[in-house]
Amino acid sequence: MSKIYNIAALKGDGIGPEVTNSTIKVIDALVETTDLKINFKYGEAGFYCIEKYGTNLPKETIALLKKTDACLKGPMTTPQTPGAPISAAVQIRKMFDLFANVRPCRSFPNVDALKPNIDLIVVRENTEGMYSGIEYELSPGVGVALRIITKEASLKVAEYAFKLASKRKKHLTYVHKGNILRVTGKIFKDAVKSLAPKYPEVKIDEAHIDAMTMHLIKKPEFYDVIVTTNLFGDVLSDEAAQVTGSLGLAAGANIGKSYGMFEPVHGSAPKYTGQNVVNPIGTIMAGAMMVEYLGEKQAATKIEKAVIEVLKDGKIRTKDLGGSSTTSEMSNEIVEKIRTL
Numbered sequence: 001m002s003k004i005y006n007i008a009a010l011k012g013d014g015i016g017p018e019v020t021n022s023t024i025k026v027i028d029a030l031v032e033t034t035d036l037k038i039n040f041k042y043g044e045a046g047f048y049c050i051e052k053y054g055t056n057l058p059k060e061t062i063a064l065l066k067k068t069d070a071c072l073k074g075p076m077t078t079p080q081t082p083g084a085p086i087s088a089a090v091q092i093r094k095m096f097d098l099f100a101n102v103r104p105c106r107s108f109p110n111v112d113a114l115k116p117n118i119d120l121i122v123v124r125e126n127t128e129g130m131y132s133g134i135e136y137e138l139s140p141g142v143g144v145a146l147r148i149i150t151k152e153a154s155l156k157v158a159e160y161a162f163k164l165a166s167k168r169k170k171h172l173t174y175v176h177k178g179n180i181l182r183v184t185g186k187i188f189k190d191a192v193k194s195l196a197p198k199y200p201e202v203k204i205d206e207a208h209i210d211a212m213t214m215h216l217i218k219k220p221e222f223y224d225v226i227v228t229t230n231l232f233g234d235v236l237s238d239e240a241a242q243v244t245g246s247l248g249l250a251a252g253a254n255i256g257k258s259y260g261m262f263e264p265v266h267g268s269a270p271k272y273t274g275q276n277v278v279n280p281i282g283t284i285m286a287g288a289m290m291v292e293y294l295g296e297k298q299a300a301t302k303i304e305k306a307v308i309e310v311l312k313d314g315k316i317r318t319k320d321l322g323g324s325s326t327t328s329e330m331s332n333e334i335v336e337k338i339r340t341l
């Protein structure tokens, strides 16, 4: 009998519930039509929890995550007031040492991208850097935020990126700002370079973050795997997503040694809450990455194929893709494709 996977589902807030429900519907259709067995266990997290629990990540939710094989997470609004709880996603990434944030961006059929044949993956360090959470006001009007870079975390993310590149087009680009952030930049660069002899088949090159934002627009098809520190990776992956057509298409995996959390690259887009207009594909593709992480490659490929077929048909297009279809029309069409593939 095939294994039953327990998945924590955190729907989040803003457009989170719409895109997460769409993904659960797609995975349920996959379960109905394949041998895959998935049990969703629902938990609460996000901005809306703060009033109720005093935190955006209640302890019951942390306990739930610990009992599951992986987490499907919707986007969540992050409080911006100093002293308020920090992003729930950042807390989970640190708590479970989900050191690699893996964000693929590729050209899709019938989607206007800046260039054809884009197929790249941004691998972002996920536990430190500018997201260390150490930020304070030194004296009125003078603030400090600490960018923590360690050899240990840099090696972990670099190793992940090398392995990924060696299975793909064997090209790894490491991105930094070593000309200005010389101490932390050097630790990151040295960690990447120290692993190069272990992967002689992988060609490596480097770029400064500012130049990289330009290269990504000018020649995105040149890149394969891009590895970088936390904030630079966050910025580059949103840019890469739009270069391929829409932020609404981009999926992300947060990978650690023994747990994975899967979510869209985009945030909670509060102005679209409850309007049924956003694109659910980013979260659905995050669902496919989760199914692959569980070891069910064939089932994951079925989700990807269904998404690509729906885009190829071109009948259903959400607003970000230049159409007027709703979130539920898009997810229903993907469900129908899953049933017929």
Ligand code: NAD
Pocket: 019, 074, 075, 076, 077, 078, 079, 089, 247, 248, 249, 263, 265, 266, 267, 268, 269, 270, 277, 278, 279, 280, 282, 320
């Ligand atoms: P955002 O990604 O939520 O939205 C930016 C814009 O991108 C939207 O206005 C919309 O035009 C477009 N967009 C986003 N998702 C889309 C979709 N599925 N389909 C179509 N278009 C889409 O970024 P933001 O406005 O900077 O952040 C809003 C909130 O989300 C903030 O509170 C932020 O902290 C939070 N956030 C959370 C996560 C997370 O949970 N991992 C990630 C990023 C941002």
